Amino acid sequence: MLDKDMADARSGGGTVPNDLEALWLPFTPNRQFKREPRMISRAKDMHFYTPEGRAILDATAGLWCSNAGHCREPIVRAIQEQAAELDFSPSFQFAHPKGFEVASRIAQLAPGDLDHVFFANSGSEAADTALKIALAYQRSRGEGTRVRLIGRERGYHGTGFGGISVGGMPNNRKFFGPLLAGADHLPHTHLPENRFTRGEPEHGAHLADRLEDLVALHDASTIAAVIVEPFAGSTGVLPPPKGYLKRLREICDKHGIVLIFDEVITGFGRMGTAFGAEYWGVQPDIMTFAKGVTSGTVPMGGVVVRKHIYEAFQTGADHAIDLFHGYTYTAHPLACAAALASLDVYRDEGLFERAGQMAKVLEDAIHTLKGHPLVADIRNCGLAAAVDIVPQPGSPGLRGFESMKRGYFDHDIMLRITADTIAVSPPFIVTEDQIGQSVEAIRAILTSLDGG
Numbered sequence: 001m002l003d004k005d006m007a008d009a010r011s012g013g014g015t016v017p018n019d020l021e022a023l024w025l026p027f028t029p030n031r032q033f034k035r036e037p038r039m040i041s042r043a044k045d046m047h048f049y050t051p052e053g054r055a056i057l058d059a060t061a062g063l064w065c066s067n068a069g070h071c072r073e074p075i076v077r078a079i080q081e082q083a084a085e086l087d088f089s090p091s092f093q094f095a096h097p098k099g100f101e102v103a104s105r106i107a108q109l110a111p112g113d114l115d116h117v118f119f120a121n122s123g124s125e126a127a128d129t130a131l132k133i134a135l136a137y138q139r140s141r142g143e144g145t146r147v148r149l150i151g152r153e154r155g156y157h158g159t160g161f162g163g164i165s166v167g168g169m170p171n172n173r174k175f176f177g178p179l180l181a182g183a184d185h186l187p188h189t190h191l192p193e194n195r196f197t198r199g200e201p202e203h204g205a206h207l208a209d210r211l212e213d214l215v216a217l218h219d220a221s222t223i224a225a226v227i228v229e230p231f232a233g234s235t236g237v238l239p240p241p242k243g244y245l246k247r248l249r250e251i252c253d254k255h256g257i258v259l260i261f262d263e264v265i266t267g268f269g270r271m272g273t274a275f276g277a278e279y280w281g282v283q284p285d286i287m288t289f290a291k292g293v294t295s296g297t298v299p300m301g302g303v304v305v306r307k308h309i310y311e312a313f314q315t316g317a318d319h320a321i322d323l324f325h326g327y328t329y330t331a332h333p334l335a336c337a338a339a340l341a342s343l344d345v346y347r348d349e350g351l352f353e354r355a356g357q358m359a360k361v362l363e364d365a366i367h368t369l370k371g372h373p374l375v376a377d378i379r380n381c382g383l384a385a386a387v388d389i390v391p392q393p394g395s396p397g398l399r400g401f402e403s404m405k406r407g408y409f410d411h412d413i414m415l416r417i418t419a420d421t422i423a424v425s426p427p428f429i430v431t432e433d434q435i436g437q438s439v440e441a442i443r444a445i446l447t448s449l450d451g452g
Contacts, residue, residue: 043070065296082337091330099331109274116310123264123290124158126301134225146224154188156234204241220255230276233265236421237386268292271382272356300335351428384425
């Protein structure tokens, strides 16, 4: 039976379900949501719209993915046309032309000799694919004892078993048993002395040397790969300390360890460049991507590998499969069409460059919140920023959750939260006024939480 709010929404012309029980939402308190739904029925450019037609400013590019904005006509048209031409093509032993075209476009954007693309359907699948390729690569070159995978505390690499094993967010791990054997973790880089830093912090590059400690503990002959996000996004925008990523590269080279960058968030423009690897001038051996590759329109993910890694698999008989891995929907035709159109929009509108320009605007605006009694820290990196809220005593996470709710219901804005952290990562088409609107909404929300 419809409650009053739902009935009002329906009378406003939107389409609202009359039964919310069947759907189990991810990363959501479902009982609370079904008492007080936060519904989205359509989107355009910088806004979502509720069923009753209320515009909600998208300050998060959906989930870090709608980089070109919503329902962009060239991308929509490409998806529609592809659905009418080729709806599905098997990716085992067969292929379609657009898969090769997208792979070539991505390889051209990737730095150095990151020349070969393997498609998946999400960032989670991309992370597990990268880990499997790293393990198989080590074995293919006669280093089969290298089975250990190293992640980082507070890292996020999706929700597959590989990703949560190397990930470092406790709630994503603790419910699911022992996970993959042999995984270990570097320390996170969020240091108290770096509070309220603009961009990359000065302190913390030495934390990369903890990899040497893990090598001493486990021996290099057992370590296959290290995986890190260039900046840790889902945990709350933790920029890498200056020199940190370069030091990781040096240590991995020294010990024959594959270095994986999880670029699911940083890939496709968030740093003002195609990939974070380009921005920081550090080339990984494997790079994951998802989200922005299709501007969030159709699920797609994947990995890009360096030439020597790909070639290590090309040594068997002509009829022999070289990598026993893949997905039914690898390089799905609709996803490929969406990716090609998205890459065209990024190029034609100069959106990567625009993201780099707007990053400074966001930095200046978000740091005006310093001094608010509920603000514990502010961080920014590229076109992304985070505000740590002082937790409510005895109820960690409550103020963050209330911030998200009040943003939607009272301030017409969508915010991303992780516990008591608010994150913003707008589409690249965001205007200066919309950045200012976002920051003022956060300020008003925090003041309301403080009893103002």
